[in-house]
Amino acid sequence: MIDLSHLTKVYGDTAVVDDVNMHVEAGTITVIVGTSGSGKSTLLRMVNRLVEPTKGRILVQGRDVLKMPAYELRRSIGYAIQSHGLFPHWTVARNIATVPMLLGWDRKKVAARVEELMELFQLDHAQFAGRYPHELSGGQQQRVGVARAMAAKPALLLMDEPFGALDPIIRGKAQADLKAIQRRTGTTILLVTHDMDEAIHLGDRIAVMDAGQLKQYAPAADILARPADAFVDDLIGTADRPFHYLTLGTLGSAVEPGEADGAPLAASASLYEGLGALLWSGRKAAPVIGDDGAPLGRVSLSGITDRAAQPR
Amino acid sequence: MTTLADAATDGAATPRIDRLGVVIAILMAVALALPFVTFRATRIAAGNGLRLFDALPPTAAAAVGAVLIAALVTAVANRRPSLRLALGALALVALALGAGAAGTHLTPADSPYARIAPGSGFWVGLFAGAILMTDAMVRLKLGPVGRLIALAVTVALVAGLLASGAWSHLSLIAEYRSRADVFWREAINHVILAGGSLAAAVVIGLPLGVVAYQLRAIRDPLINVLNIIQTIPSMALFGILIAPLGWVAANVPGAHAIGIRGIGTAPAFLALFLYSLLPMVANTVVGLNGVSRAVVDAARGMGLTVFQRLLQVEMPLALPVVLTGIRIVLVQNIGLATVAALIGGGGFGVFLFQGLGQTATDLILLGALPPVALAFAAAVVLDAAIEISGRGKA
Amino acid sequence: MIRPGLLLRLVVFTALIAFLAMPDRFAGLLAPLTDNGAPAIYNQGSLVSLTLSHLFTVALATSAATIVAVGLAIFVTRPAGAEFLALSRAAVNIGQTFPPVAVLALSVPAMGFGEGPTRLALFLYGLLPIFENSLVGLSTLPPAVVESASAMGMTGRQRLLKVELPLAMPLIIEGIRLSAVIGLATATIGSTVAAKGLGEVIVAGLQSNNLAFVVQGGVITGILAVLISDGFQILARRTSKRRGASPQASRPATDGQQAPV
Known part of the structure; x- marks a missing residue:
C-alpha cells in the first residue's frame, strides 16, 4: 500500500526524519510510535504532502505521490487529527461531506454517504446532522472527524494522535470502535501516537521512531519480545511488558482440557482480561466457552502467566 | 512537531x-x-x-x-x-x-x-x-x-x-x-485639551471601571452607553453639547465665572472626556477580568482584603491593558482636539481650518503636522510603557 | 415580543425619517434654540439630499476601502505576499496614529476642494481598520482547521473561499463597521472643504450662531452613525453566532477601536 524509501526531511541542520524505509501492507493498521520530537508526525504528514520531503520517495498504491498535484492526492487519502479540525461554520453533515463535495459527487450520493457514515459512527442522523461542531461533546467531535476522513472511501487513512484529546474511558471505546470499523471496511490505516498501550492495542505492526530514525518496525509481539535497542525497551516499560504481552493473545490460545468452577470466560477475551477475572474471583482456573456458548475447556492461572514470560 | x-x-x-x-x-x-x-x-x-x-x-x-x-x-x-x-x-x-x-x-x-x-x-x-x-x-x-x-x-x-x-x-x-506667538499659545491649548481630558478620564474612568468590574448589573448598560457615545461623530457631539453648556453658563451661578461657555473650550473638553471614558472603563474591566482566577483565589486565601487585593494584585496585573486604554485615549484625543477649533476650542485645528479657508497649503500643514507628530510620539512612548509594564506578566 | 433595544432603534429610526421627510413640522421643537427669529430648520438646502450625499460619500469610500483592504490582507497572508506582512502590520499601526482630520486636511493640497479630498481621505483612513481586522481574522484561524482544509484536498483558492474568509468574516465586518463610523464622522468634517454633506448644517449653524442648525445637524449625524454601527454589529453577531463564541465579546479596545473622529 505504502512504500517509503530513503525518506528524509531536514529543517535547518536537523534531520527531523532521517532516511526512513518502510513498507505498509494494504488492509492493516500500522502504528508509528515515538516521543514528541521523534519525527513521527512529520513522517505521517509527508505521505499526504502536508510536509514536502527533502529527499526520498513515497509510493502510495504504486503511484509516486510527489508527481501528482497535492490537492488531488489529499482527496484520495483520509486524514484525522487530535484536535479534529472540524470546520466550525459548517454543520456535522456538511463537514462529513467535505471531500465528496470537492470530488463533485452528486447530491443524493453525498447525502446517502453521510447518513451511512453517521450510522457507522453511532451518531443519530436526525439528531446530529444539522448541529454545529461546538454543540457536540469531545467524543462526538472526534467521531465526526474520523467519519469526515473516511467519507470518500479512501483506501488509506492517516491519523495523527486521533484519540489524544479524549478522556481515558471514551478513548478505550473509540479505539475498539476504530478497530472494528477498520476490520469491516478494510481501510489501510497509518496512525501516529506517543502511547505504547494504544500502539499495542491497535497496531498490526508497530514502527518505533526516535530522533528521526526508524528504530524498529515489526508486529507488536515481536517488539515486546525482542526490543531492538534500549530506547524501544524503555518506551515499552519493563514493569508493564508482561501485561502488554497478555493483551495480544486470546484465552482461546491458552485453553487446556479439563473443567473448572464458577462463571465461564469467553474464548475471544484477551489473556489480560482472563487474568484479571481469575485474580479478582480468587480462582486458580475458570471454564472457557466459545462464541456459540459451547464449553471448550478451561484456562488456569499458571497457563496464562506462562504466556506472559519473554519468549525464547 | x-x-x-x-x-x-x-x-x-x-x-x-x-x-x-x-x-x-x-x-x-x-x-x-x-x-x-x-x-x-x-x-x-x-x-x-x-x-x-x-x-x-x-x-x-x-x-x-x-x-x-x-x-x-x-x-x-x-x-x-x-x-x-x-x-x-x-x-x-x-x-x-x-x-x-x-x-x-x-x-x-x-x-x-x-x-x-x-x-x-x-x-x-x-x-x-x-x-x-x-x-x-x-x-x-x-x-x-x-x-x-x-x-x-x-x-x-x-x-x-x-x-x-x-x-x-x-x-x-x-x-x-509670522505667527510664532499664536502657534505656541494654540500648542498649549491643544496639549491642555488632549491631556486634561485624558487626566479627567483616568480619574473618573478607572474607578468607574473597577466598579463596573465588581457589579455585573451596571457593566453592560454602562459600556453600551459609552459605546454609543463613541460612535457619535466629533463635530456632532461638539455641536450637541453647545446647547446644554450654554444653558448652564447662563443659568447656573458661578458656571460662567469658571469658564463654562456654550462654545469654546468647555464643550470640546467635555466631548473629549466623554469619548475617553469607553477605552478607560472597558480596558479596566477587561484587564481585571483577565487576571487569572488562581491568582485571585490565592490572594484571597492568604487573607488580603478586597482593597489590598485590588491594589496589590489585580491592578498591577491589569496594568498593561489599562495602559493600552490610556494610549488609545491619548492618541485619539490629540487627533480630536484638532476638530475642537471648529467650535472655538483652540488648538492646532485653528491653523488647519484657517488654512483650509484661505487655501493656504503651508498653513494647513502647520495645523496638521504637529498633531500627527504628537500623536505618533505619544503612541511610541505609551507602546513602550505597555511593553515594559507587561514584562514577566504574560 | 419585541426586545426593548430593537423597539428603541425602531422608534429612533422612525423619528429620523419623519424629521427628514417633513422637517418643518419639528420647527417648534427647535425654535427655542434660535435668537431673533432666525430660522429653526436648515434652509440653505434640502436635509434629505444632504443626508443622501453624506451617506453616498461614506458608502462609496467604505466599499472601495473594503475591496482594497480585504484584498491586501489576503495578499499578505498568502506565501506570495509574506514579505510584506511585517511591514504592513507596522504601517497600519503607524497609520492609525494619524488623526483622520489631518489626513483630510492633507488631501486638500493634493486634490483641491470638494468631494475629492473627502473621498480620498475617507478611503485612505478607512483602509486601516478593515485591513487590520481582516489581517487578525485571517492570521489567527485555528491551525487545525486550516490544516484540515488542506489535508481534505482543498486548493488554496477553495480553502480561502470556503474556510478562511467565512471564519474571518465577523472580524472583517467589525472592521467595516469601524471604517464606516470613522467615515461618517470624517465626512462631516469634510463640509469644511466643501464636500456636500450634513456637516454643512453644523458649520452653517456655527457661522451664523444658530444653535438650532448645530443641534439638528449633530443629532442627524449622531443617529445615523449609531444606527449604522448597530446594523453592522448585528450582522457581525449573526455571522459568528453559529460558531458558539462571539469574537467581539470581552475583547479589549486596541488601536483599531478608536472610533470618534
Missing part, C-alpha cells in the same frame, strides 16, 4: 528577489524623477515644480542624489536590516538637509514673499525612506528602550534642524515665523 507554516517557509531559504525592496526602489526612483521642491512667487500663488538639479547647486544635488541612489540600491540588493536602517535614515537626513538648502539657494534676495516648499519628489522620497526604515526596525525587533531611543534621536535631529536655521527659508517655517 512541525506545522504547515514551517512547510510554507521552506521555500524562503532559496535566494529570491526581495519584492518589498523592489517596491521601495521604484518609489525612490519616482522620487528622483519628480519635482524636489515647488517655488511660488507668493504664499498662495500657484506652484512651479523644480527637480533636484534645478533646485540645488550641482554638488549639493549630486550629494543628495547619491544618498538616495545608495538607499535605492541597498533596498534591492542587501537584506541586512542594520544596513537598510542606516541607509533609510541617511536618505531622510539627506532629503531634510536638501530641502532646507534648496530653500536658501532659491530664495531671491529681493523677493521676501517667494515661498519654497518641499515638492512631490521630496514627499515620495520621504515615504520610501520611512518604509525602508520601518521594515528594517521591524526585522531588527527593536525593543521598547530601543524604540524610545530612536524617537529621542529623531526629535533631537528635527529640533536641531529647526534651531540651526537650516530650514529657515522653507515656506512652512516662514508661515510659522
Whole structure:
C-alpha cells in the first residue's frame, strides 16, 4: 500500500526524519510510535504532502505521490487529527461531506454517504446532522472527524494522535470502535501516537521512531519480545511488558482440557482480561466457552502467566 | 512537531528577489524623477515644480542624489536590516538637509514673499525612506528602550534642524515665523485639551471601571452607553453639547465665572472626556477580568482584603491593558482636539481650518503636522510603557 | 415580543425619517434654540439630499476601502505576499496614529476642494481598520482547521473561499463597521472643504450662531452613525453566532477601536 524509501526531511541542520524505509501492507493498521520530537508526525504528514520531503520517495498504491498535484492526492487519502479540525461554520453533515463535495459527487450520493457514515459512527442522523461542531461533546467531535476522513472511501487513512484529546474511558471505546470499523471496511490505516498501550492495542505492526530514525518496525509481539535497542525497551516499560504481552493473545490460545468452577470466560477475551477475572474471583482456573456458548475447556492461572514470560 | 507554516517557509531559504525592496526602489526612483521642491512667487500663488538639479547647486544635488541612489540600491540588493536602517535614515537626513538648502539657494534676495516648499519628489522620497526604515526596525525587533531611543534621536535631529536655521527659508517655517506667538499659545491649548481630558478620564474612568468590574448589573448598560457615545461623530457631539453648556453658563451661578461657555473650550473638553471614558472603563474591566482566577483565589486565601487585593494584585496585573486604554485615549484625543477649533476650542485645528479657508497649503500643514507628530510620539512612548509594564506578566 | 433595544432603534429610526421627510413640522421643537427669529430648520438646502450625499460619500469610500483592504490582507497572508506582512502590520499601526482630520486636511493640497479630498481621505483612513481586522481574522484561524482544509484536498483558492474568509468574516465586518463610523464622522468634517454633506448644517449653524442648525445637524449625524454601527454589529453577531463564541465579546479596545473622529 505504502512504500517509503530513503525518506528524509531536514529543517535547518536537523534531520527531523532521517532516511526512513518502510513498507505498509494494504488492509492493516500500522502504528508509528515515538516521543514528541521523534519525527513521527512529520513522517505521517509527508505521505499526504502536508510536509514536502527533502529527499526520498513515497509510493502510495504504486503511484509516486510527489508527481501528482497535492490537492488531488489529499482527496484520495483520509486524514484525522487530535484536535479534529472540524470546520466550525459548517454543520456535522456538511463537514462529513467535505471531500465528496470537492470530488463533485452528486447530491443524493453525498447525502446517502453521510447518513451511512453517521450510522457507522453511532451518531443519530436526525439528531446530529444539522448541529454545529461546538454543540457536540469531545467524543462526538472526534467521531465526526474520523467519519469526515473516511467519507470518500479512501483506501488509506492517516491519523495523527486521533484519540489524544479524549478522556481515558471514551478513548478505550473509540479505539475498539476504530478497530472494528477498520476490520469491516478494510481501510489501510497509518496512525501516529506517543502511547505504547494504544500502539499495542491497535497496531498490526508497530514502527518505533526516535530522533528521526526508524528504530524498529515489526508486529507488536515481536517488539515486546525482542526490543531492538534500549530506547524501544524503555518506551515499552519493563514493569508493564508482561501485561502488554497478555493483551495480544486470546484465552482461546491458552485453553487446556479439563473443567473448572464458577462463571465461564469467553474464548475471544484477551489473556489480560482472563487474568484479571481469575485474580479478582480468587480462582486458580475458570471454564472457557466459545462464541456459540459451547464449553471448550478451561484456562488456569499458571497457563496464562506462562504466556506472559519473554519468549525464547 | 512541525506545522504547515514551517512547510510554507521552506521555500524562503532559496535566494529570491526581495519584492518589498523592489517596491521601495521604484518609489525612490519616482522620487528622483519628480519635482524636489515647488517655488511660488507668493504664499498662495500657484506652484512651479523644480527637480533636484534645478533646485540645488550641482554638488549639493549630486550629494543628495547619491544618498538616495545608495538607499535605492541597498533596498534591492542587501537584506541586512542594520544596513537598510542606516541607509533609510541617511536618505531622510539627506532629503531634510536638501530641502532646507534648496530653500536658501532659491530664495531671491529681493523677493521676501517667494515661498519654497518641499515638492512631490521630496514627499515620495520621504515615504520610501520611512518604509525602508520601518521594515528594517521591524526585522531588527527593536525593543521598547530601543524604540524610545530612536524617537529621542529623531526629535533631537528635527529640533536641531529647526534651531540651526537650516530650514529657515522653507515656506512652512516662514508661515510659522509670522505667527510664532499664536502657534505656541494654540500648542498649549491643544496639549491642555488632549491631556486634561485624558487626566479627567483616568480619574473618573478607572474607578468607574473597577466598579463596573465588581457589579455585573451596571457593566453592560454602562459600556453600551459609552459605546454609543463613541460612535457619535466629533463635530456632532461638539455641536450637541453647545446647547446644554450654554444653558448652564447662563443659568447656573458661578458656571460662567469658571469658564463654562456654550462654545469654546468647555464643550470640546467635555466631548473629549466623554469619548475617553469607553477605552478607560472597558480596558479596566477587561484587564481585571483577565487576571487569572488562581491568582485571585490565592490572594484571597492568604487573607488580603478586597482593597489590598485590588491594589496589590489585580491592578498591577491589569496594568498593561489599562495602559493600552490610556494610549488609545491619548492618541485619539490629540487627533480630536484638532476638530475642537471648529467650535472655538483652540488648538492646532485653528491653523488647519484657517488654512483650509484661505487655501493656504503651508498653513494647513502647520495645523496638521504637529498633531500627527504628537500623536505618533505619544503612541511610541505609551507602546513602550505597555511593553515594559507587561514584562514577566504574560 | 419585541426586545426593548430593537423597539428603541425602531422608534429612533422612525423619528429620523419623519424629521427628514417633513422637517418643518419639528420647527417648534427647535425654535427655542434660535435668537431673533432666525430660522429653526436648515434652509440653505434640502436635509434629505444632504443626508443622501453624506451617506453616498461614506458608502462609496467604505466599499472601495473594503475591496482594497480585504484584498491586501489576503495578499499578505498568502506565501506570495509574506514579505510584506511585517511591514504592513507596522504601517497600519503607524497609520492609525494619524488623526483622520489631518489626513483630510492633507488631501486638500493634493486634490483641491470638494468631494475629492473627502473621498480620498475617507478611503485612505478607512483602509486601516478593515485591513487590520481582516489581517487578525485571517492570521489567527485555528491551525487545525486550516490544516484540515488542506489535508481534505482543498486548493488554496477553495480553502480561502470556503474556510478562511467565512471564519474571518465577523472580524472583517467589525472592521467595516469601524471604517464606516470613522467615515461618517470624517465626512462631516469634510463640509469644511466643501464636500456636500450634513456637516454643512453644523458649520452653517456655527457661522451664523444658530444653535438650532448645530443641534439638528449633530443629532442627524449622531443617529445615523449609531444606527449604522448597530446594523453592522448585528450582522457581525449573526455571522459568528453559529460558531458558539462571539469574537467581539470581552475583547479589549486596541488601536483599531478608536472610533470618534
